[in-house]
Amino acid sequence: MTKIRIEVNGQPVDTDVAPTTLLVELLRGPLAMTGTHQGCDTAQCGACTVLLDGQAVKSCSMLALQAQGRRVTTVEGLAHGDRPHPLQEAFMACHGLQCGFCTPGMLVRSYRLLIDNPNPSEDEIRAGISGNLCRCTGYQNIVKAILAAAAEGIETAADGSYAISRMSAAASRRRTIERPRPLPAGAGVSGVSALTTWASQTFSNSVRGFWLVAI
Secondary structure, eight states, X not given: OEEXXXXXXXXXXXXXXXXXXXXXXXXHTTTOOTTSOOOOSSSSSOXXXXXXXXXXXXXXXXXXXXXXXXXXXXXXXXXXXXXXXXXXXXXXXXXXXXXXXXXXXXXXXXXXXXXXXXXXXXXXXXXXTTTSXXXXXXXXXXXXXXXXXXXXTEEOOTTSOOOEEOOOHHHHHTTOOOOOOOOOTTOOGGGHHHHXXXXXXXXXXXXXXXXXXXX
């Protein structure tokens, strides 16, 4: 075992790791940063994407010891305490996720994309997230979410450290979670529209907790 000292989401961490431990294994195991997902283990899917000294990397493709003395930011580090980051809010508002497995890596990669290009075009977004795979959404709503976040004017530090949003107080107040209306009694074929609305509200509200829950 080898002692390693790194910074994770702004907090110093001292621990022992085996020489063969991957960074994703260290994050998900001893450090319990389970927002970082372990998918293909071949650096293809991007679900394990984190920031290393501000740069997006796939943590399944590097050893934990390669992060010695460096700064790591996971998807948990994007939030402002228990309040989601504006980019996370945009993914929820635009339904930029379905099963959610790719979402943490997609968020981290998108965050870095907006640092490099605060006002990207749709084509630039698609190119920027091309290393992160999603099997559910068809990417359209992910692109919409990133465009929406860019339009809000997110301030991002050049080194990829903690970001502060320029979202107005009025925008912050719009975050209030509303309870979904009860499903109309006896909704049949004619109630499909109401059912769809009810399901959409339920989905939107439930995923607000996704960012800080271990998955």
